[in-house]
Amino acid sequence: MVNSKNMVLTVHAPLEFLYSMFAVGTNKHFYTMIREFDLEPNDTIIKNITEMRKKLSRYMEQELEYFFDLPGLGYILYKYILQNPGLTEVPQLLQVFNNSEATDLAFNIIKSVGKNNMPKENTEEYENLKCNTNEMLKLAKLVKFQDSKRRDRVIEALENPEETKQRFYLLLSQFYSRCFSPIESDIINLISANKEKYELLLKENPQKFVEQYLNLDSINDIEISIHLSFFKYISCHHYSIYSEGFADWFILGIYSDLLFDEDLSAERLSNFFKAISDPNRIEILKLLSQRPWFGQELAEKLNITPATISYHMSFLQRTGVVTFNRADNRSYYCLNNTKLIKPFEEFINYFKEEKKK
Incomplete structure (x- = not known):
């Protein structure tokens, strides 16, 4: 049974700010993702993204692409948000980031890209790594990157941590003042509605909600905060820093209910086969058939970014063939064999029924 008392639906301005930068930074890919769910981006999202892009200087465009396109580093910002649960306003987030050490940013980056190569937590080697960018750089060079742009950005960030922090902070502060702040109240009101x-x-x-919208079988006793997001638009994404005392976060697009309109049989089957047709998704299903995997582990195995794993999981989780399970203080992706096999059986029966007519 799911205890809804462990879940809180919220409207969190710093997370919405982060997702606004994703939406603008990934540019055409953002609209492509929506269309791959057989939906069209509505006029409101197009208008807001267009207006924000108009306010970008050429420098900001370059920096936004560097930090927030698909192979970018911008998703690291979520760690500063989760590690400071008292943050409710974007200026507070900017201040926390500005007051942090450049080595904190470098360490968060290396933890994200080199999870399987990291020393064990609470060891002397782990503690020494936290403040030694040369050792971080050595570790990064052991990581296999499928995306050469991402590799170059990680190496550059670790070689120049102070400069990277200053560049990132300047982009965050300028994007907030020029692009997000003028529309912030309207966006927050839209989400609240x-x-x-x-x-x-x-x-x-509650049980149906977590299965359908969060793709969880159960939540046990973990605390979950769910930020409803305009700029996420559709589907959900999971964030955790896997430490006691910190809630797990899910970012749920406010138009996600559109995914669960009743489809005709043929349309439902078409959506299923479309979801599993990508080679990376087939490889993910193959790996999950062996055992549960957590996101960072899959990213490293397939040499793709965690953001790309999340992107593919949005489609697989929509079909129900992939779910979350929480164990060992981590959230694992798991394969639901029943829901994977059932559409193939329905597909065969669909033609058997047609033949009888």
């Missing part, structure tokens, strides 16, 4: 709908869905059937 949709909050009641999801609160009702959660209250009516």
